[in-house]
Structure formats: C-alpha cells, structure tokens
Amino acid sequence: MCGIFGYAGPEARPDVLIEGIKRLEYRGYDSWGLCLAAKDRLSLVRRVGRIGGVDASTLLMDGSPSRSGIAHTRWATHGAPTEANAHPHADCSGRVAVIHNGIIENHASLRAGLVAGGHRFSSETDTEVIPHLIEEMLKGEPDFGAAFLAALKLLTGAYGIAALWAGTPDTVYVARHGSPIVLGVGKSSSLVASDPAPLVAHTRDVIYLDDGEAAFLHPDGFETRTLEGAPVSKRVQQVAFSLPDIERGGFPHFMLKEIAEQPESIRNALRGRIVRSEGTAKLGGVGEDLLRKIRRCHIVACGTASHAGLVGKYLLENLARIPTQVTFGAEFRYAHPVLEPDTLVIAISQSGETADTLAGIREAKIQGAETIGICNVVGSTIARECGRGIYTHAGPEIGVASTKAFTSQLVVLSLLAIHLGRMRGMSLRAGLLFLDALERLPAQAAQILGAKEKIAAIAKKYASYRDFMFVGRLFEYPIALEGALKLKEISYIHAEGVQAAEMKHGPIALIEPNVPTVVLAAQAEIRDKMMGNTHEILARSGKVIAVAQDGDEELAKLAQDTIFIPKTLDPLVPILAVIPLQLLAYYVAVERGCDVDKPRNLAKSVTVE
Amino acid sequence: MEPRIVLFEDHLLDDMSPICLTRPAFAVTCACYTLRDVACAAGGEVGWIVRDHLAKTTAQRFPRAVLETAGPRFFLNASVVPDIRYAQKVRQLWEKGEPFVATAGDRVSAALVPAGTAAPESLGSESITPWLLEMKLPLHEEELFRTFDHQFEVIKYLEPLFMENLARRVRAGAYREVAPKVYAAENVSLASTAVLRTGDGPIVFEKDVEVADFAYLVGPVHVGARTRVIERASLKEHVCIGETCKIGGEVEASIIESFTNKQHHGFLGHSWVGSWVNLGAGTSNSDLKNTYGEVRLEYPHRRVDTGMQFLGCVIGDFAKSAINTSIFTGKIIGVSSMLYGFVGANVPSFCNYARSFGQITECPVDQALLIQKRMFARRGIRQTPEDATLLKDVFELTRSERLISDEPPSL
Secondary structure, three states: OOEEEEEEOOOOOHHHHHHHHHOOHHHOOOEEEEEEEEOOEEEEEEEEOOOOOOOHHHOOOOOOOOOEEEEEEEOOOOOOOOOOOOOOEEOOOOOEEEEEEEEEOOHHHHHHHHHHOOOOOOOOOOOOHHHHHHHHHHOOOOOHHHHHHHHHOOOOEEEEEEEEEOOOOOOEEEEEEEOOOEEEEOOOOEEEEOOOOOOOOOOOEEEEOOOOEEEEEEOOEEEEEEOOOOEOOOOOEEOOOOHHHHHOOOOOOHHHHHHHOHHHHHHHHHOOOEEHHHOEEOOOOOOHHHHHHOOEEEEEEOHHHHHHHHHHHHHHHHHOOOOEEEEEHHHHHHHOOOOOOOEEEEEEEOOOOOHHHHHHHHHHHHOOOEEEEEEOOOOOHHHHHHOOEEEOOOOOOOOOOOOHHHHHHHHHHHHHHHHHHHHOOOOHHHHHHHHHHHHHHHHHHHHHHOOHHHHHHHHHHHOOOOEEEEEEOHHHHHHHHHHHHHHHHHHOOEEEEEEHHHHHHOHHHHOOOOOOEEEEEOOOOOHHHHHHHHHHHHHOOOOEEEEEEOOOHHHHHHOOEEEEEOOOOHHHHHHHHHHHHHHHHHHHHHHOOOOOOOOOOOOOOOOOO | OOOEEEEEOOOOOHHHOOOOOOOOHHHOOEOOEOHHHHHHHOOOEEEEEOOHHHHHHHHHHOOOHHHHOOOOEEEEEOOEOOOOHHHHHHHHHHHHOOOEEEEEOOEEEEEEEOOOOOOOOOOOOOOHHHHHHHOOOOEOOOOOOOEOOOOOHHHHOHHHHHHHHHHHHHHHOOOEEEEOOEEEOOOOEEOOOOEEEOOOOOEEEOOOOEEOOOOEEEOOEEEOOOOEEOOOOEEEOOEEEOOOOEEOOEEEOOEEOOOOEEOOOOEEEOOEEOOOOEEOOOOEEOOEOOOOOOOEEEEOOEEEEOOOOEOOEEEOOOOEEOOOOEEOOOEEEOOOOEEOOEEOOOEOOOEEEEHHHOEEEEOOHHHHHHHHHHHHHHOOOOOOHHHHHHHHHHHHHOHHHHHHOOOOOOO
C-alpha cells in the first residue's frame, strides 16, 4: 500500500505536494518523492524515510514555475526502501515520470523485454517498467495520452498510477485498475490521490475513479476515459468526512479498518504467486535449490506471529510432510535448538524488527542453518539478515493488535506449504484444489465481514464477563490461542486458548456459567470431536459461542450463539476462522471503553528483548 | 455430435523411455489395444498432439484435423492406459457436455474444452498442460483415467486389462469360433498338432496368422495379422503379439510390437518388446528375483519400486540380441542397441553392449540407419526420410544417456 498525490494548477510547488503526501503517510512511510513538470523538463526529488518535518523550501527543483506535479509516499513491495527504489520513476530520457500504488505481476518479463530493447533500469521496483513502457510506446505514438493507455494494456496486476510528461507540462495522467484513485475537482486546479485525505485542503468535490478508467488532469478541468480511450462521464460527489476519518477510511479505529481490509490484503498476499498451470505456488524470494534440500523446518516467532507459526507447522507437516517445530523467539537461543544442515529456520515477524525473533535468526545463522523471513515490512532487519524470504504485502498495520498481517502470514505459509508439497509428491489435483480454495478466500473473508453486526451483538452480550475460554483442535488450535490473545490484548479480559482434547486433562475444571467458551468447529475432519467438546461444556453449565461451518445447524442448535464461516479446506480454515474472533475482541473492547488502537502496556513492534 | 478427441502427449514422458522415444504414447500396445484404438472406439474423429520429433512420422500414420475445429474437443492424455472401458466413459462425458479438467497423479488426464476456445497455433506437448489448466475448467471430482507414468506399467496393466479388452475385440470383430473360445479372422492357418488351451481365457488370431506344428498356446492370447507362431512355440497367458512377427520359444505375459522376430528358443516373460527387434537364439530374460522380492527399477539418480514380483525387461525398437544373451530382472534396453552376453544393467539407446566381454561402445547412427533400411526391405517397406530423421533425432535425444553410463566395462 502506497500513497499517491498529483496536482495540476497554479500552485504546483514542492510544499503543496509534500503536504499532500503527508496526509497519506499512514499508507506507507519508508520513502517518498516528488516530481514537478516545467519548461519541457521534469525535476525530481526522492528521499528515504518518513517525510517528517522536511522544509519544502530546501527542495530545490529548478525554480521554474510549474503547472503540474506528482508525489508518492512508499510502502515497499519490490525492492528495499532506498532512494533508487523510491518513486517517482523515470524513463531513460528523464521525460516521463510515474508514481504507482499496487503490484505489477508481470514486471519481470516486461523488464526482460525492455532491457533487451536497450532500456536502462535504475531500481529494483516493479513500477519502473511503466515509464519505460510508455517511452517505448511514444516511439510510434506522438500523443502521450494514447501512449500512456497503450502501455497500461501490457500490465498485469493492480495499479493506481499518476504520470507526468515533459512534453505536456500542465497535465497529470491518471489510471486505475485494482488500486484506489480519487480525483479532486478544484476551481482552478485538478487533483488526484489514493484517498480523499490530501484533497480536502483544496476541495470537497471529488470523483471516485473505477477500475479500468483513466483521467487526464489539467488546471482548468479534466477528461475521464476508459482504458480503451473512450470518454466516460463521472459523478462529482461531496466529501463529508473529517480528516482523521479519512485516514482511517471512515472506520472508528485502525484495527477495525485493518480487519475490514483483509479481503484485499489476502488478495495481495496471493497476487502473482499462484501458478495454476503447474498446480503450485511461486515464491520468488526463496531459492528452489534450498527448498529441495530441506528435510526439517524450525519456525521462530513471537506473539501473534508464533500462532501463525503453529498453523504453519500443521500446514508444512500435512501438505509437504516436512517435520516442523515452532519455538518462541525469546527461547530459541537458550533452548539449544538442534539445527541440522538441512533444517530451514523460518522467522515470522510483521515488522521484521522483533528483537527476540531477530536474535533467534542470528543464532540460527551462527549454527549454519538456512534462514528465510516472512515479514510485512520490506527491507526490515529480519528480511535483510535472512537474505531471502517472502513478503506478506499486507500494507502498513497501525493497530497494535495484529489482524491483517496475521491472515497474510497464514496465506504465505499456505503457499509455501503447497509449493513444498508439490515438490514432494502432492498430486496435481490436490495442488489445484488448494489453489482454488485460496482464490476463494478474499470473497469468503468479505462474507464474514458482512456479518459484523451480528458479531457486535454477540460481543455486547458477553462484554462484561471476566474470563473466557477458546478451544480448538488441529488447525484451529492456534486460532484458539490467537482469539484468546486478541481478547487479552485489547479488552483486558482474561482468556485462555486450549487444545480441545486437553480440556478433560485440567482446563474443564474452569468451566462454569460465568466462563463462556468459544468453540472453533469449522474443520470437517474433526467437527464431530468438537461436538463432543461442546456437549461437555454445556453439561457443566458453560456457555458456548460456536464458530461453525456454514449450514451446521446441529451445532448452532446446541450453542448459545453461533458465528458461521464459509466452507473451505480444513488447512485453510484458520484464515477464515480468525476473522470473527478479531471482530469479537474488537467489539468487546469497544463495549468496555478500551483504547483499541493503543492498548495499555503494549507496543506495535517489540524491538527489545 | 460425435466426439472430437485430441490425444495429447504432455511433458512427463521421460520415464516412458525407450517405449515412447520412437512412437507416440497413444500408439503403445497393451492388452491388444492402443489408446488410439480406444479413442476410435468412442466414435467420431481422433486427432493428436505429440512431441516435435515424432510429428512427421505420426502424421504419416494418423490424421490430425480435429485439433483445428472451433467446436468442443475432448482432450485425452496420450499416456492414458488403453482400457477399452474408457471408450464408453469418454463418450458419456462428451454427451454430458459439461466442461471439466481431470487429473491423474501429477498430470492432466483429460479435459472437455468448450466450443469457441481457440487453441494457440503453437500448442505442443510442453504447453498443453498449462493451457488446459489456465482455462480454469471445473476440476472433475474423480481421477477419471489412469495413466502410464513409467514404462514398466505397460506390463503391469497387461493382466488387469487383458480379458475385458480381448472380449471387446471378439465382440467387435469378424471372427469364426474355430474351437471353443478360439477365434480366428480370415485365412488363419492352424496346425492340427497345435494345442490351444482356453480354460483361463480366449485365444484370438487376426487374419493370415500361421500357427505351426506342436505350438502350445494358453489363453488369453492375442496374435496380430500375418504373424507366424513357429513350431514348438509356447505362448502362455496374457501374451499379446503385434503384426508380422515371428514367434518361437517360450513367451509368457508379454507384449511384442509389430515386425519383431523372436524366432528361436529362449524365454521371454513379463516384458515389453518394441518393433523391429530381433532376439537371437537362446536369448532369455529373468522376470523373478532370486529373493522372490519386489522388482525395483533403476533410473538416473533414483530407484523406483514397481510393486511387481514378476517383471522382465523393456526392449526399445530396433534393438538386437546375440545368441544366448541373458537379460537380468527388470532391465531397460534402449532403442537400436545391440546386446551380447549378460545384460546386468540398463542399456542406453544406440549402444553395443558387451559388458561381459569388456566392451560398451556407441552404435553409430549411420549403422543403425543401414540396419533399419535392410530390415524394412525384408518386409517390403521403403525407408522414408522421415523414418531416418526420427532415428537421428532419437540418437541426439539420448546422447546424454550414453554420457552418464560410465560404468566400468566388466561384470
């Protein structure tokens, strides 16, 4: 997730552009840049890090009056956060500049073709293919708008794009396919941004561009077209939100916004990684030779990421038949782990800066083990020190309680397990079934989110309880732990996650009318066992909130409350089953008046041991 | 509408070497049928997609037109086993008309592609599987068709398929029942002293077959047209002989493709022998280990358990054996190789293999072509440029086999 801002009008100055992308910094903040067009040339500035308090007057463009500019704040996906990888990106001539939010899936093949044609690239990003493609199109098409649209036809993936061309210095060229774009309609200016936040300082009249549409912005107006070039009329709407509302996308808390973003973040974790033609997944950041030689996996992680690791263990053992162990980052170093030369150590961390996990990776490397990282923040310390890994592409996660980063970690672990499984005898049919199921997840997540009012009502009913139990088996056991953790983190309710079969070995003694239990029973294979657990809890006057597969009316009749989730393959159930638990924790916390986004005593990224 | 079937080779045929080096996978005989026979039995047109080096010789034998149609097409993997019951299954799926893709193990076994789906001109054996999968046709709930994934499976499927396939052949053909469960096409000559046992299965002779004195046949057996079963030959259970062969000695549970001579004494059991092979007098193979254990096949860098207690050898087209050659259990003999003495290891294609005499050398392709020309001439067949090119291509394709076969030349 990145933020883009563009302006065509009399005030095209660095300070205006910087103010624009500052409003978008919550969308990404590892690097930024801007570009102004004037006098048949472009002036470009790029920097690493947050925009912070940069003094616009120090950003010497060339002093020429300008009528258009674009600016970008980056959340890295392809290439570390460096100045070279920051946007805007230019073509070989320096006359085309592009900013982009999204992922170009076919960038590698496009880049190879362009390099073979003599184009020189200066970054590792997927975005840089776009200005070079436009440059290529300009060789046979004098009209920049037509060349711009022709270049877009070659792209596969998602994009919100704004571009400048030195030849038309009063025009900003914009297009959307899968990433948000909003146009601002000013009196003597036209604007574009990833969302309305930077526009409200200029105008409250906006146009939401749809997928497959483009716009050419001029100081005195704009044209909207389809990507095929046909004119399209758009409705001007009034922005009614406050600025903080816009940053949170209209949600009252970042946590709820991030929960709601999961259909998209799951889609982004899958994007470009499904190789249907071979019934497998493609993970570019992990060497095939490495994956062929490993015989064991050891996952190192903390907190929510360790729960993802536990799901990962089940996935790797079930799908790929690779023995896998999970250890907390803080314990790894001191537990004298047995790391054979064919053991792969997998570090999972949203921020990529988790100190305990980082220490574990360093210990693994000292012992000569192979390491990979599963991180959300590109170029983070763990990602760098592992040397190779898989990015989750979840976008910035602001809420302290991890939500979308967790489901993205599960998606990535599923892809890794399928890839390893296909290398080790998983049939083509099984591979295809998993890929089909993975591709259905975004819509299924959206379906669960559609029931949030019902979950809010259940939360309200149980918000006053002081103790909770969460029980699950196999793939849902780590989700029981995660559901309990979410509740503890933001609502300060004591909660325990328990392996359901272990209930009778102790925890069932806690069951009484004032201790409600969340029963996770959406896996087909062990659903009947969970029915047994439900009966045991009810027999002891406990209350049951069931998370069940769509249509499981038998369980719904037993439980006091039931949240249904769509059917999927058992190994993928955690990705869906956790979403209602996130919502349950959120609404309980809101009901109890807790500060959801900044819970007490907790930090987003734990960078101390 | 009659089915339009495209038999397609995919990218997973390495383990079918040497059987499929010189013939499309749909032209491999097992239990008296090839897959093409099965597809034709389903009715309609039958086209094909094969590896590049087989395209010209395949085009000489089989029409291909069906691929170009704009209507629906039934894509059937050329490695599907030639089970005659599949003809009915193909027809039912075609008539049902619901697009699907089905898998078998690691490959696509079949797909019903709807009308209006244009196949790219470049569609070939390497690109067909990705093309079928990327269409996102509904994945069929069952693995509908089994496939030959290794060459030994052609022998493994012989017995399970034989009775059903042979029964269908009898029902569909113009045979006279000349003795109980002995079926003969026209102009079959059976010596009065030949013994034909059909208690465990029928014996079927195609036209112009000659069975000489004192031959002993135990069904189920199928003998192809113009084949001579010479005096004192013994063909026992699940034997499947192609056209224009000469068969003598003892043969058990084996497939011999057309134009092959195994004229003299010697045992051939649980084996597949290609076309234009000559087995010298006294050539025998072992099909049972002394341990009575499961036979395991050697492949480059790996071994595969066959699950078979009885498994003989696989002998590629144009191979020859000298007198008294002895082939050990579960060995694979390449195309155009010459065998002498004991054969205790797999033999690459185009090898003069006399390891027990301290010699393993490459058989030059020019020599192989000369032998091919002479053998063809004996049967009144002209060697075409396409025939010669195929052998040259196979020589190049198998060059790496000979390079890695650097075992010391001693027993």
